[in-house]
Amino acid sequence: MDVLDCPLGTFELERVPVRPRQPLRAWDAADEYLLEAFGTTPPADGASVAIVNDSFGALAVALRSHTPILITESAAGREAVQQNLARNDLGPLTPLSMLELGALDRPIDVLIVKIPKSNAHLADLLGRIRPHLHPGSTIIGAAMSKHVRTSTIECFASMIGPTTTSLARKKARLVHATFDPDLTVEASWPVDWEYDGLTLVNHGGGFSPESVDVGTRFLLDNLPPVADLLAHTGAPAQVVDLGCGNGIIGLRLARDLDTSGIDFQLHFVDDSALAIDAAARSWEATRTTAVGGDEMRLHHCHRLVKAVAKNTADLVVVNPPFHDDRVIGDDTAWSMFTDAHSVLVGGGQIVVVGNRHLAYHAKLRKIFGEVDTIASSSKFVLLRARKRAK
Ligand SMILES: C[S@@+](CC[C@H](N)C(=O)[O-])C[C@H]1O[C@@H](n2cnc3c(N)ncnc32)[C@H](O)[C@@H]1O
Numbered sequence: 001m002d003v004l005d006c007p008l009g010t011f012e013l014e015r016v017p018v019r020p021r022q023p024l025r026a027w028d029a030a031d032e033y034l035l036e037a038f039g040t041t042p043p044a045d046g047a048s049v050a051i052v053n054d055s056f057g058a059l060a061v062a063l064r065s066h067t068p069i070l071i072t073e074s075a076a077g078r079e080a081v082q083q084n085l086a087r088n089d090l091g092p093l094t095p096l097s098m099l100e101l102g103a104l105d106r107p108i109d110v111l112i113v114k115i116p117k118s119n120a121h122l123a124d125l126l127g128r129i130r131p132h133l134h135p136g137s138t139i140i141g142a143a144m145s146k147h148v149r150t151s152t153i154e155c156f157a158s159m160i161g162p163t164t165t166s167l168a169r170k171k172a173r174l175v176h177a178t179f180d181p182d183l184t185v186e187a188s189w190p191v192d193w194e195y196d197g198l199t200l201v202n203h204g205g206g207f208s209p210e211s212v213d214v215g216t217r218f219l220l221d222n223l224p225p226v227a228d229l230l231a232h233t234g235a236p237a238q239v240v241d242l243g244c245g246n247g248i249i250g251l252r253l254a255r256d257l258d259t260s261g262i263d264f265q266l267h268f269v270d271d272s273a274l275a276i277d278a279a280a281r282s283w284e285a286t287r288t289t290a291v292g293g294d295e296m297r298l299h300h301c302h303r304l305v306k307a308v309a310k311n312t313a314d315l316v317v318v319n320p321p322f323h324d325d326r327v328i329g330d331d332t333a334w335s336m337f338t339d340a341h342s343v344l345v346g347g348g349q350i351v352v353v354g355n356r357h358l359a360y361h362a363k364l365r366k367i368f369g370e371v372d373t374i375a376s377s378s379k380f381v382l383l384r385a386r387k388r389a390k
Pocket residue numbers: 076207208213216242243244245246247248249269270271272275301302303304319320321322332
C-alpha cells in the first residue's frame with residue numbers, strides 16, 4: 001500500500017489487481033502535478049468536475065468531495081477506482097464511457113484529462129467531450145513529458161481551442177486548453193474499413209483503429225480450420241474472442257463456423273467499453289443476425305472467468321495486450337491464459353498469437369502442459385494448447 005501525500009490530503013492507494021512485490025505506485029508524476037495545481041486552485045464549490053482516464057483512482061480519491069464524473073473505458077480501471085475510494089472510506093462513483101456522455105445533465109466546468117498515448121484516442125475523446133464544455137470551462141490535461149508531443153498540443157488546439165503547456169516537473173507536463181466556441185470541429189470517429197470480407201468498425205481509442213494489426217493478420221492468415229480447433233459435439237460451440245478489440249477475430253471465426261455448418265455462441269470479451277461497442281457495430285455491419293441475439297454475447301470485463309462459466313468454453317482465441325498502462329508487462333497475458341484454462345472444457349483449446357520475445361510458449365506450457373506451434377515467423381508465433389480432459 002502506498003500513501004499519496006498531496007495538497008488535497010493524504011490518501012492510501014494501491015494498484016489493482018493487487019500483486020505481491022508490486023514495484024509501481026498507483027499514481028504517476030502527472031497525477032501529482034495535477035493535484036498540486038488543484039491544491040492551489042481547487043474547483044469552485046458546486047462546479048461539475050469530470051476526470052478522464054484516471055488509472056487507479058488517485059484523482060478521483062483526491063477530488064471525491066466534488067463528486068466528479070468519471071469517464072473511463074477500462075473495466076479494470078473502474079474496479080481500481082472503486083477499490084481505492086473504498087480504501088479511503090469514500091463512497092463509490094458511477095463511471096461512464098466516453099460513448100455515454102449523452103447522459104450528462106449539465107455542462108462540464110472542470111475537465112481533467114490523463115492524456116492517452118494515441119492521438120486518435122485523444123481526438124476521439126475531445127471531439128465527444130467538446131459539446132459538454134463551455135467558454136468558462138477549465139480544461140487541464142496531464143501526462144509524462146515524453147507523451148506530450150507537438151501533435152498532442154495540436155490535437156487539443158484543433159478540438160478545443162488555444163493550448164499551452166507547463167514546464168516539465170518530475171518528467172510530467174500539464175496542458176492547458178481554452179474553449180473556443182467558434183472552432184469548427186468535425187467528428188472523425190468511428191471509422192469503418194473492410195478486411196477480407198469483414199466490415200470492422202473502430203473508435204479512435206480502440207486497438208489498431210486504422211488498419212489490421214500485423215499480429216492479428218498473422219493469426220488470421222494461419223488459423224487452422226475451425227473444426228480442427230473444436231473438441232465439441234452437440235450443443236452450440238462456445239467460442240471466445242478474448243480481448244476482442246473491433247471483433248475481427250470473432251467475426252472471422254463466426255464466418256468459418258457458418259461455413260462448417262457448426263452452431264455456435266460467440267463471446268466477445270474486452271476490458272475496454274470502446275472495444276465492446278466496436279465489436280457490436282462490426283458484428284451488425286458484417287452479419288445479418290442482430291446484436292443481442294443468441295449467437296453472440298458482449299462482455300465488458302477484464303477477467304474472462306467473470307464473463308464465461310468455468311468448464312464451458314470450447315475454444316478461446318486471443319491476441320493478448322502487452323502494454324499495460326504504458327508499462328510493458330505480461331501480467332494481463334498470464335491472467336488471460338489462466339482464466340482461459342478455467343473456462344475451457346476438458347479437451348477445449350486456446351489459440352494465442354504474440355511476438356516471439358514474449359515467450360507465451362513457456363507460459364502456456366506451465367498452465368496447459370503441452371503447447372503446439374501452429375506457425376512462426378521472425379516476429380510472431382501462433383500457438384495452441386489443449387486443456388487436459390479429466
Ligand atoms: C492486442 S489487442 C487485440 C485486439 C483484437 N483482438 C485484434 O486482434 O485486433 C488486445 C485487446 O485486449 C483488451 N484487453 C486488455 N486487457 C484485457 C483484459 N484484462 N481482459 C480482456 N481484454 C483485455 C484490449 O482492450 C485490446 O482490445
